[in-house]
Amino acid sequence: MRKPSIWSILLASVPFFGMCFSVALWDRLEPHVLGLPFNLFWIVAWNAFTPAVLLVIYRIERHR
Amino acid sequence: MNPGTTALSVMFAIVALGSGIGFLAAKRRQLNLEEWAVAGRGLGVVLVWILLAGETFTAFSVLGISGWIYSKGGPTLYILGYLTLGQVLCFFIGPPIWEYGRRHGIQTLGDFFGKRYGSDLIAAIVALAGVVFLIVYLQLQITSLGIIVGVASFEAVGRTPAMLAATVVVAGFVLVSGVRGVVWVSALKDFLLVAVAVVVGIWIPYIHFGGIGAMFAAVEHARPGHLTMPGSTPNYGHSWYVSTILVNSLMFTWPHFFGAIFTAKSGETIRKNAIMMPFYILPLALIVFAGCAAILVAPGLKNGDLALLSAVRETFPPWVLGVIGGAGALTAMVPAAIHILTAATLVAKNVYRPLFAPAMSDDNIGRVARVAVVVITAVALYLSVHSSTTLVGLLILAYSGVGQFAPGIVLGIYSRRVTSAGILSGLLAGLALTGYLVFTHRDPVGGINAGLVGLSANVVIVAAVTYLFPRPCTGSLPVQEEPQGAL
Numbered sequence: 001m002r003k004p005s006i007w008s009i010l011l012a013s014v015p016f017f018g019m020c021f022s023v024a025l026w027d028r029l030e031p032h033v034l035g036l037p038f039n040l041f042w043i044v045a046w047n048a049f050t051p052a053v054l055l056v057i058y059r060i061e062r063h064r
Numbered sequence: 065m066n067p068g069t070t071a072l073s074v075m076f077a078i079v080a081l082g083s084g085i086g087f088l089a090a091k092r093r094q095l096n097l098e099e100w101a102v103a104g105r106g107l108g109v110v111l112v113w114i115l116l117a118g119e120t121f122t123a124f125s126v127l128g129i130s131g132w133i134y135s136k137g138g139p140t141l142y143i144l145g146y147l148t149l150g151q152v153l154c155f156f157i158g159p160p161i162w163e164y165g166r167r168h169g170i171q172t173l174g175d176f177f178g179k180r181y182g183s184d185l186i187a188a189i190v191a192l193a194g195v196v197f198l199i200v201y202l203q204l205q206i207t208s209l210g211i212i213v214g215v216a217s218f219e220a221v222g223r224t225p226a227m228l229a230a231t232v233v234v235a236g237f238v239l240v241s242g243v244r245g246v247v248w249v250s251a252l253k254d255f256l257l258v259a260v261a262v263v264v265g266i267w268i269p270y271i272h273f274g275g276i277g278a279m280f281a282a283v284e285h286a287r288p289g290h291l292t293m294p295g296s297t298p299n300y301g302h303s304w305y306v307s308t309i310l311v312n313s314l315m316f317t318w319p320h321f322f323g324a325i326f327t328a329k330s331g332e333t334i335r336k337n338a339i340m341m342p343f344y345i346l347p348l349a350l351i352v353f354a355g356c357a358a359i360l361v362a363p364g365l366k367n368g369d370l371a372l373l374s375a376v377r378e379t380f381p382p383w384v385l386g387v388i389g390g391a392g393a394l395t396a397m398v399p400a401a402i403h404i405l406t407a408a409t410l411v412a413k414n415v416y417r418p419l420f421a422p423a424m425s426d427d428n429i430g431r432v433a434r435v436a437v438v439v440i441t442a443v444a445l446y447l448s449v450h451s452s453t454t455l456v457g458l459l460i461l462a463y464s465g466v467g468q469f470a471p472g473i474v475l476g477i478y479s480r481r482v483t484s485a486g487i488l489s490g491l492l493a494g495l496a497l498t499g500y501l502v503f504t505h506r507d508p509v510g511g512i513n514a515g516l517v518g519l520s521a522n523v524v525i526v527a528a529v530t531y532l533f534p535r536p537c538t539g540s541l542p543v544q545e546e547p548q549g550a551l
Binding site: 003019020024035044046050057061 | 277346
């Protein structure tokens with residue numbers, strides 16, 4: 001099977017940094033955003049943003 | 065009508081509608097093993113989405129998420145993290161698995177291991193371990209269903225009869241309609257569940273606190289430290305969060321998730337599905353709101369799993385409770401159906417056939433699988449009625465355990481050198497180490513998820529055995545690099 005491009009893998013690691021490895025940086029209550037504690041807002045925002053990242057990877061892989 | 069009867073009638077109507085759909089879904093289709101287990105590899109993006117969403121958004125996850133935020137607090141966020149990251153992994157690994165499956169006519173996780181490593185033994189071990197993990201998961205869905213029906217009917221229906229009735233119905237539509245029936249029940253359940261999430265996640269905070277912001281402010285004031293990690297737990301801190309997400313995001317290793325990949329029409333379907341799936345995870349955040357409100361609305365519950373339904377009962381009229389109970393019951397029945405179907409196919413194809421009837425045709429294996437449906441359902445029901453605390457340990461082991469299949473799958477797709485001896489020894493070591501750590505209550509190990517510890521040992525052993533004892537592959541390798549211009 002053809003392996004994915006290095007750019008795709010780098011891009012795919014972005015949500016892992018955003019939602020997983022960086023937890024110590026954003027696991028706090030302040031500042032509240034839209035009434036949500038900051039950690040909850042952060043993870044919800046990344047859930048909404050990840051499809052955009054995947055869409056870019058989808059484009060890259062399709063053109064190879 | 066008294067409140068219990070009202071709620072119960074609404075709930076019964078919804079479950080009856082869902083079951084009716086399940087029984088009628090495969091009408092006019094010839095139900096051979098291929099159609100029964102993987103819907104003839106013919107589902108498009110929307111139906112695969114509904115199926116995978118049905119597998120992901122389970123009654124246990126709904127009760128579990130609200131229960132965790134109620135009793136444990138901040139660590140709950142890991143659930144909102146791993147589900148989406150699991151989709152990122154599936155975006156890459158899904159299409160090659162699908163392609164390999166189409167080429168070799170694979171229907172189960174055991175089939176994959178058997179074909180790729182040329183060994184019925186590996187296939188049978190993977191299948192057996194997979195069935196054990198699936199039965200544990202199934203038992204939890206049935207138990208959740210008992211809780212939902214019990215609370216929603218104001219205890220008018222006992223847990224045991226509720227579990228019994230619903231599980232018999234589930235086994236029934238699995239037998240009649242196969243995976244296609246599950247998909248259509250799931251469509252109804254997804255629609256209801258998103259509606260329920262919006263209603264409980266927004267309405268409960270508004271009625272009791274005047275808003276979501278006010279609700280969080282009140283909870284933070286009443287329970288300082290609860291909403292960040294480690295929350296109200298002694299050892300679920302940041303290293304636990306990271307390691308648990310890494311293990312759980314390998315969810316393509318769950319036999320039912322792996323099997324669902326083959327229902328898709330094409331590898332492209334899997335990619336598109338992975339892009340859209342995170343949107344379905346957003347309603348889970350609303351369930352977090354509701355569970356959080358329950359901290360102050362229904363304080364002092366011993367069992368956190370009751371938090372969401374207790375808050376709902378404090379807030380809404382009985383008929384709404386009935387709708388939520390009905391949606392909740394379907395939310396248990398859909399994954400239960402998938403677990404039963406997957407486990408039955410694994411038993412029939414990867415354990416029974418190689419051991420007792422190597423020459424048996426797929427049609428006859430289909431019949432054996434139907435018998436296995438009945439046996440597996442009975443075992444899970446028995447465990448649900450006589451559930452004990454060891455089962456909680458089994459669940460942790462199940463989540464960490466399926467992760468041990470990952471090296472065999474990923475290297476099977478991307479590496480030509482890996483040997484079956486390497487994969488088998490790594491798998492057994494990973495399962496044994498994880499099992500030891502979980503059952504001797506050492507999980508998390510120094511703040512690290514036991515599954516990740518087992519997986520590290522697993523990978524090291526796979527690499528060591530492969531390099532020390534290189535051997536030509538006896539199974540079927542995936543096709544390498546297509547010729548230039550073929551795509």
